[in-house]
Amino acid sequence: MSEYILEIKHVSKYFHGLVAINDLSMKVKKGQIYGIIGPNGAGKTTLFNCITGIYTPEEGQILWKGKEIKGTTPFKIAELGILRTFQTIRLFAEMSVAENIMSGRHIKSKQKWYNGIIHTPAYYKDEKENWEKVGELMDFFNLSEYATIPAGDLSYGIQRRIEMARALAAEPELLILDEPAAGLNENETLELTQTILKIQAMGVTIMMIEHDMEMVMSLTEYITVINFGARISAGLPAFVQDDPVVVEAYIGSDEEDEHE
Ligand SMILES: Nc1ncnc2c1ncn2[C@@H]1O[C@H](COP(=O)(O)OP(=O)(O)O)[C@@H](O)[C@H]1O
Ligand SMILES: [Mg+2]
Structure with missing residues (x-):
């Protein structure tokens, strides 16, 4: 190659x-x-x-x-x-910092959509791994203290970090x-x-x-x-x-x- x-x-x-x-x-x-x-x-x-x-x-x-x-x-x-951030920040303003980052993680998720509805053991295992990864990213970007706060309530500089964390969550x-x-x-x-x-x-x-x-x-x-x-x-x-x-x-x- x-x-x-x-x-x-x-x-x-x-x-x-x-x-x-x-x-x-x-x-x-x-x-x-x-x-x-x-x-x-x-x-x-x-x-x-x-x-x-x-x-x-x-x-x-x-x-x-x-x-x-x-x-x-x-x-x-x-x-x-291939993952990106936008010139004008695009986050889910009502969702928490952790949930925003998790939304990036789901691009990577191996799970079939119906496992999320019937909650198979594989689903729980994946979700556990996903939340661990979100936790690591919040540490990396110094976002842990804002984990449960809606992204829209945070400063511009912090929102920029959330957006990058979300892109990285998909392991680009x-x-x-x-x-x-x-x-x-x-x-x-x-x-x-x-x-x-x-x-x-x-x-x-x-x-x-x-x-x-x-x-x-x-x-x-x-x-x-x-x-x-x-x-x-x-x-x-x-x-x-x-x-x-x-x-x-x-x-x-x-x-x-x-x-x-
Ligand atoms: N969706 C669109 N429809 C029409 N024109 C567009 C669209 N997106 C960008 N353009 C035009 O393309 C040119 C390049 O824009 P853009 O790529 O945003 O520039 P830059 O990011 O370098 O500032 C501009 O003239 C802009 O008006
Ligand atoms: Mg531009």
């Missing part, structure tokens, strides 16, 4: 005839932290939506471990081991993070950086969109820069950072003002 766990090949996606992703290609190595950057509206989230099955691109291929996954449903893609091989540091303060961002490194150390491959350049530069091993849906630069963080084409794209979009 190829050393690349995910390959995007000449993918294009249109909305109402307008191109949102334009002939985009990239390869993500297993175990890597891969960065996607670019001005607002560049098509970064759309790319993640194509990978996770929310959109089906009109052109190109998306290969997961060498097999085409384009057109696969989001649920099936999660089952294959690839974790896709859409602006994980957005809205976080400096301390929370530093904590998140450490957390992402720990997740990588568990063997999880990570793809992230992020505007916080300090974070992107310190974490990622390779970066693709997108503007108007197309790749304008790619390479090691140090190269991309100084690439005049990239600097130009950000100045042209006033992005620096917005995110300083």
Whole structure:
């Protein structure tokens, strides 16, 4: 098998005839932290939506471990081991922190749906294991003290951690993070950086969109820069950072003002 766990090949996606992703290609190595950057509206989230099955691109291929996954449903893609967080947090606001994380666990669950109704011994064994895993994740993300609190009652920074815990509950091989540091303060961002490194150390491959350049530069091993849906630069963080084409794209979009 190829050393690349995910390959995007000449993918294009249109909305109402307008191109949102334009002939985009990239390869993500297993175990890597891969960065996607670019001005607002560049098509970064759309790319993640194509990978996770929310959109089906009109052109190109998306290969997961060498097999085409384009057109696969989001649920099936999660089952294959690709999990994500959203740019705008999506949690069950009324459900407790523990229940939210458990909802991620159920993607992984081996149980048939009817075992949940007739409560077989296998069901109880699985549920016990699932709650243990939820407990471990709450420890890992410092969420234990909030276990029974509805997610919607907690601060933004805590909700971000819950969302990541829920994605990890499904034991992903690839974790896709859409602006994980957005809205976080400096301390929370530093904590998140450490957390992402720990997740990588568990063997999880990570793809992230992020505007916080300090974070992107310190974490990622390779970066693709997108503007108007197309790749304008790619390479090691140090190269991309100084690439005049990239600097130009950000100045042209006033992005620096917005995110300083
Ligand atoms: N569901 C949609 N319908 C129509 N246009 C969309 C849709 N989603 C995204 N777009 C458009 O695609 C472009 C890229 O958006 P997006 O991927 O959200 O950018 P980014 O995440 O880089 O800020 C934008 O012009 C946006 O308006
Ligand atoms: Mg976006």
